[in-house]
Amino acid sequence: MAAYDTMSKPDTRKQGAAGGWLAGAIRRNGAGYLFLAPWLIGFFCLTLGPALASLYLSFTNFDLLSAPEFIGAQNYVRMVTADPRFIASIRVTLVYVALSVPLKLAFALAVAMVLNRGMRGLPFYRAIFYLPSLLGTSVAIAVLWRQLFAADGLVNSLLAQIGIEGPSWISNPNYSLYTLVVLSVWQFGSPMIIFLAGLRQIPTDMYEAASLDGASPTRQFLRITLPLLSPVIFFNFVIQTIEAFKAFTPAFVISGGSGGPINSTLFYTLYLYQEAFSYFRMGYASALAWVLVVIIAIFTAFSFLTTKYWVHYDD
Amino acid sequence: MTDTVHDMPGRRSAYPRLTGGLRHAVLIAISFVMVYPILWMVSGSLRPASELFGGDAGLIPSQVTVQAYRDGWFGLQVNFGRFFVNSLIISVLATVGNVIAASLVAFAFARLRFYGQKFWFALMLGTLMLPYHVTLIPQYVLFRELGWVNTWWPLILPKYFAVDAFFIFLMVQFFRAIPRELDEAARMDGCSAWRIYRKIILPLSMPVLATAAIFSFIWTWEDFFGPLIYISEMSQYTVQLGLRSFIDSSGTSSWNALFAMSVLSLVPIFLIFLFFQRLLIEGIATTGMKR
Amino acid sequence: MATTIELNKVEKRYGAHDVIRGIDLQIKPGAFTVFVGPSGCGKSTLLRMIAGLETISGGDLVIDGTRVNDVAASKRGIAMVFQSYALYPHMSVYKNLAFGLETAGYKRDEIDRRVRAAAETLQISDYLPRKPKALSGGQRQRVAIGRSIVRDPKIFLFDEPLSNLDAELRVQMRVEITKLHERLGNTMIYVTHDQVEAMTMADQIVVLRAGQVMQAGSPLELYNSPANQFVAGFIGSPKMNFVPVRIGDATGISLNGQRLDATRPLAGAIGDPLTLGIRPEHISINEGAGQSLGEAHVELVEHLGGSTVLHARPAFGSETLTVVLPGQQPCRNGDKVPLWIDPARCHFFTPDGQALRG
Known part of the structure; x- marks a missing residue:
């Protein structure tokens, strides 16, 4: 009950009988830790413990059946020197991230700009645009995509009507990855909602003042909207990029789990899955997981470092 | 003017x-x-x-x-009805776990005071960024040791330990907006922390509990990776795994049946979307997270 | 029956930051005590420490002879009315009143009896089934008070309970709370930043500043003999005028070369600076028993009907003086008026702000 009180330092005065200090500490902190208990157990047993274990496993040879065999940094060395599929998966993933995230955000922002300012029918449009995000990663949507871009799919039917004979997008290594980029951009709804919420925070009188000053719409966009929205853009950018690095289901379904054709949809997470659960190279897969953590950490840290050049915070 | x-x-x-x-x-x-x-x-x-x-x-x-629906439903040796029931059970149990565990933990972070609170909160936020791949393999080993591979436990039990920090964060944001004086009035009325949680905070937090429940349900329903790893026996399959088997078994020969099952698999999500889209959109707008 | 509260060297620290610095205070049984002071003075923190909502970093809080520093809020026999009322928005008025009793495990008919009695007292019986959001500000205020009286506490605490009401309702509720105190006879502590509320309601006023008690006493004690310049300036409206002067001789000051009888011994060397304090209502423009301050230039006249307020610049200084004259006066902006004061009603403060007593 008194768990509410200890904003100040724990009271170190003797509280009568021996053990008073412990009793006091429990009285002040007990309730908090009881409520926290589910997360604490989960954190240690399902997050921190496993994370440390996988760090150890990344330095071992481990096939799940016999005990892990310590092999030093060999997994990491092999990755960069003797594993063309690793290199391929990095390349595929980076291309996917670099294309899908900016396109998705640009689209989300553009649509949010059009939707902004309490227009009629906004809830309707917002709902329609959000629906693909929600259906998102389900297998059904990947199935649909596979069929949209099949040799005899919807896209080619439409192209045929204007006299173009489209390729078999999914099974052509030159195009297969781009179908997945399109799928990602199609799901622009949730960043759009966040942009809408951000745009609503910009006071209308700023635009009124700017237009009284004779600022053109372009100038208003560049000088008011973008700077004031920059924290939201930054936030969306980081979140969407991390999500893009973790993308799995569509590539798995579209390629039938192979990452093909010719590794062209071999997402990093798909490669990790194959190593772990198709070839049971658990040590190597753990090393892959930690490399992913490092990539995401570097990316995030780098993004935060750039914020001072372009993200505008109210002070 | x-x-x-x-x-x-x-x-x-x-x-x-x-x-x-x-x-x-x-x-x-x-x-x-x-x-x-x-x-x-x-x-x-x-x-x-x-x-x-x-x-x-x-x-x-x-x-x-509706022939495609009939073909699809009975297209595998286990029919899709079973997959739907499986998915429903897993999703409901996972949702209950997420909502209970996340609300307890969020209450601790938002409303109680204890030593080390800021430290744990920072760690909790840190896990938001952590890709689950890092814990994947040891977790798999752990559940395998426990004999839980090919059961639903690995898909359900972690939710009761609030492993998805997103829901904690969502609720902390909401709880913090409830006036603190209500807790204080309740304390003066003699309430324990539990009673404040049960009688004051939870009844006032129905919108966020509903939002969390909806997201939790949808994400568990759509989850493919977890079942893919842990479930191997077809009678235990979720809808997503059923769809995937369907692709493998039928290839391109019965696409309309595959479409039919795909459409069915989206129906629950679509219904939720239809009835609760306001909660979903507010949930995204306030936390700005995820899909 | 009523309860005493005693504070001995009570302190509150947040890390290195001292919010309450060693407060000693006696609160007599059945007294209506008002904590007053500017925002940030620690008055609410002190109240919350008494309530048990904040821990006490040092010193003792004693209620009826028992040290209660480590007693839980609900076990101290205290009820509190919050500034925002803190009514439970999801419960009906009835439930709001009953909630604390239910928590304490009272029987249902006992709860019902008490809730209805409290509702009767506060004239909110008709609103029992309603939710708080369907009530007006004044009605919510009554429910908040009702919630505190159902539990029959030893002590009532009020944390700026009227600050969310409009001016008219505030005056009305002020009277009602005072009446409630007279009827119940409990010890009550009331926090406000409004010195008018303090003056009108209190048996004892405690003026706080920066976590320390500047003075504690009855309203008229504080008005008539403020212990220091801060209390002098804080109590009374309009605010007391302060004029820098110097010690002229053992019992007189020099004001711009003119001698003014201080009517009391002045400690300090001739020529040392002092501050003269004179309340606006103690300055006159008619020659009386007092002493002349010379002529002043009237810069602004406020005709309030019942009284007239002048803002006048005296010949001896650059600061304007506020003068409150009884009734309606034929003064106009730009007039020259003579100012007269009664030396017995003057206050003198040393450079560190302490009052010189007569």
């Missing part, structure tokens, strides 16, 4: 030329493109097997039949 301001060129929005009808035309066009693939899938699922391919991009089947 305000009228003159309204008449100023460029005042109404950053896009003065994109007004009125034109703006709606653009939005309707985008909406159409967005939704067309889904409609096309629904339409495909209602066609006879012979009709789907061969260049028909339209939405109107020449002949409507």
